[in-house]
Amino acid sequence: MDMSQPPGEAHRPDADGRAAIEISRVSKQFHDGEGGVVEAIRSTSLDIAEGDFVAIVGPSGCGKSTLLNMLGGFDSPSSGQILVDGKAIAGPDIQRGMVFQDYALFPWLSVLDNVTFGLKKSHSRSEARDEAMKWLELVGLKDFARKQPKHLSGGMKQRVAIARTFATDPRVILMDEPFGALDALTRRFLQQQLLKIWREHRKTVVFITHSVQEAVYLANRVVIMTARPGRIKLDEKIELAHPRKVTDPAFRDTEARIFEALDEELAKTFSLETSDGHAD
Amino acid sequence: MPDDTKASALPAGEGTLVSTARDRATKASKGTASAVAPYLFALFAVGVIWQVAIAVLDPPSTILPSPVSVAGTFFEELFSGELIVNAAVSLTRVTSAWLISALIGIPLGVLIARSRAAERLIDPIIELFRPISPLAWIPLAILWFGIGEAGKVFIIFIATFFPIVLNTVDGIKRVDPVLLRAGQVLGCTNQVELFLRVMLPAAIPSILVGLRVSFGTGWAAIIAAELVAANSGLGYLIADGMEILRSDLVMVGMIAIGIIGVLVDAIFKLVANRVG
Ligand SMILES: Nc1ncnc2c1ncn2[C@@H]1O[C@H](COP(=O)(O)OP(=O)(O)O)[C@@H](O)[C@H]1O
Numbered sequence: 001m002d003m004s005q006p007p008g009e010a011h012r013p014d015a016d017g018r019a020a021i022e023i024s025r026v027s028k029q030f031h032d033g034e035g036g037v038v039e040a041i042r043s044t045s046l047d048i049a050e051g052d053f054v055a056i057v058g059p060s061g062c063g064k065s066t067l068l069n070m071l072g073g074f075d076s077p078s079s080g081q082i083l084v085d086g087k088a089i090a091g092p093d094i095q096r097g098m099v100f101q102d103y104a105l106f107p108w109l110s111v112l113d114n115v116t117f118g119l120k121k122s123h124s125r126s127e128a129r130d131e132a133m134k135w136l137e138l139v140g141l142k143d144f145a146r147k148q149p150k151h152l153s154g155g156m157k158q159r160v161a162i163a164r165t166f167a168t169d170p171r172v173i174l175m176d177e178p179f180g181a182l183d184a185l186t187r188r189f190l191q192q193q194l195l196k197i198w199r200e201h202r203k204t205v206v207f208i209t210h211s212v213q214e215a216v217y218l219a220n221r222v223v224i225m226t227a228r229p230g231r232i233k234l235d236e237k238i239e240l241a242h243p244r245k246v247t248d249p250a251f252r253d254t255e256a257r258i259f260e261a262l263d264e265e266l267a268k269t270f271s272l273e274t275s276d277g278h279a280d
Numbered sequence: 281m282p283d284d285t286k287a288s289a290l291p292a293g294e295g296t297l298v299s300t301a302r303d304r305a306t307k308a309s310k311g312t313a314s315a316v317a318p319y320l321f322a323l324f325a326v327g328v329i330w331q332v333a334i335a336v337l338d339p340p341s342t343i344l345p346s347p348v349s350v351a352g353t354f355f356e357e358l359f360s361g362e363l364i365v366n367a368a369v370s371l372t373r374v375t376s377a378w379l380i381s382a383l384i385g386i387p388l389g390v391l392i393a394r395s396r397a398a399e400r401l402i403d404p405i406i407e408l409f410r411p412i413s414p415l416a417w418i419p420l421a422i423l424w425f426g427i428g429e430a431g432k433v434f435i436i437f438i439a440t441f442f443p444i445v446l447n448t449v450d451g452i453k454r455v456d457p458v459l460l461r462a463g464q465v466l467g468c469t470n471q472v473e474l475f476l477r478v479m480l481p482a483a484i485p486s487i488l489v490g491l492r493v494s495f496g497t498g499w500a501a502i503i504a505a506e507l508v509a510a511n512s513g514l515g516y517l518i519a520d521g522m523e524i525l526r527s528d529l530v531m532v533g534m535i536a537i538g539i540i541g542v543l544v545d546a547i548f549k550l551v552a553n554r555v556g
């Protein structure tokens with residue numbers, strides 16, 4: 001694990017201007033099990049700076065999860081490379097936390113034990129407990145520490161998952177449509193909470209969403225991916241000041257510009273589906 | 281008849297088992313009465329049908345004794361300690377065999393679930409042996425282990441082994457892959473750690489189902505195990521009753537097997553509810 005790195009070897013990638021994550025000409029092909037090959041991502045390059053909040057938006061099936069899984073170390077590129085702080089990804093690592101769409105809480109552990117799970121090695125028992133409680137308080141679930149996850153609503157579960165991930169203090173946080181399964185009000189609340197935490201802690205966040213509005217609301221950089229095979233179609237800095245308001249004219253302009261780019265891709269996705277019959 | 285050394289030691293064990301079931305039932309749920317009611321009703325209904333059959337057919341009591349006389353024998357055997365001793369002997373046999381099955385079956389199930397090669401090798405063997413009834417093993421059990429305890433435990437081992445292995449395999453294979461990923465990004469850096477901290481706990485509910493089902497199949501096989509050269513146990517009670525033409529005794533043995541089976545199963549369910 002990378003936690004035992006000698007001091008000074010990494011951890012200050014910004015000093016020499018290097019990006020925290022460098023994705024260079026990454027392609028990924030899958031075998032579809034019938035002898036065919038699905039090209040999920042083609043020659044994609046993207047540099048993500050330390051502390052960036054990057055939202056990746058794209059039509060379903062364009063390879064967003066594929067890209068995120070490679071960042072997580074669960075899969076490796078067919079060609080090209082991904083460097084984190086200048087080093088190739090060797091596998092999953094506690095330095096790259098992940099928040100999953102379906103929460104992935106451990107059902108046999110209490111809320112508190114879920115949050116302390118990742119702290120077992122780096123903290124003493126009582127330190128882990130205190131740290132976990134701090135994060136549970138931050139997501140407003142201090143009173144639910146002793147509960148089992150099954151007694152929580154979806155939104156609460158995702159808040160526990162967010163607390164669990166931030167508690168381990170990773171350098172990068174990967175989120176794959178984390179609010180996709182939540183109702184609009186809960187989603188709005190969690191967006192605000194996430195933003196608050198991010199602005200305080202300035203983690204590098206890669207956030208996948210299919211909502212342009214969510215992307216513009218949260219991120220300081222929005223990346224639009226093309227229909228399969230995924231590549232980067234648009235890479236836009238969002239300079240709007242926080243707190244952002246979806247009703248602001250500036251917000252709407254940004255949103256409209258991004259929608260335009262996305263619309264072209266959606267049109268391609270549908271023609272792709274009808275031409276090769278490979279719906280997602 | 282069971283010897284006296286066993287008689288003094290075993291009632292305590294039986295008592296513990298029953299009181300534990302009760303304690304947990306009252307603590308775990310207020311619904312104990314409503315959980316027991318269907319069983320009491322079932323007993324009552326069977327008693328009524330049985331009594332009607334006797335009134336209509338009027339068979340000799342050796343062929344079909346009346347519910348009242350069977351109930352009489354039941355309490356007689358219960359209060360003399362005979363029933364409790366025999367039940368305890370049978371429970372001890374089943375529990376030993378079941379523990380051995382768990383000790384071998386759970387690691388084997390994990391191995392099959394985790395290793396493609398092990399699955400290819402062991403799965404066909406299991407599938408070949410699984411349909412063979414524990415009854416079929418009686419001759420070999422006697423040849424290999426003689427007529428002592430070991431042969432009886434072996435037969436029940438056969439009856440308890442497969443549900444444990446199969447449920448363990450199933451439990452491990454069905455662990456949600458996203459939980460494994462979560463474990464990995466939360467610091468499980470090697471397979472052993474991931475297994476102990478995520479995979480095994482995630483599979484526990486399924487493993488418990490295996491343990492529960494297998495205790496049931498083991499308990500049902502008690503007759504087969506005690507059919508040969510037993511001088512104690514509920515199976516012996518039934519075989520002995522048959523020999524001396526006491527069908528009431530046979531029925532008492534059957535009823536005891538039914539009741540204990542239900543009680544043990546209830547305990548397992550309570551434990552499973554706590555863990556799940
Ligand atoms: N393990 C896999 N095996 C085969 N095909 C896959 C696999 N994972 C993803 N794909 C395919 O790659 C494409 C991109 O998938 P994904 O990254 O999940 O898209 P997104 O997250 O953008 O909706 C899809 O066509 C999908 O069917």
Ligand SMILES: [Mg+2]
Pocket residue numbers: 064065066176
């Ligand atoms: Mg996806």
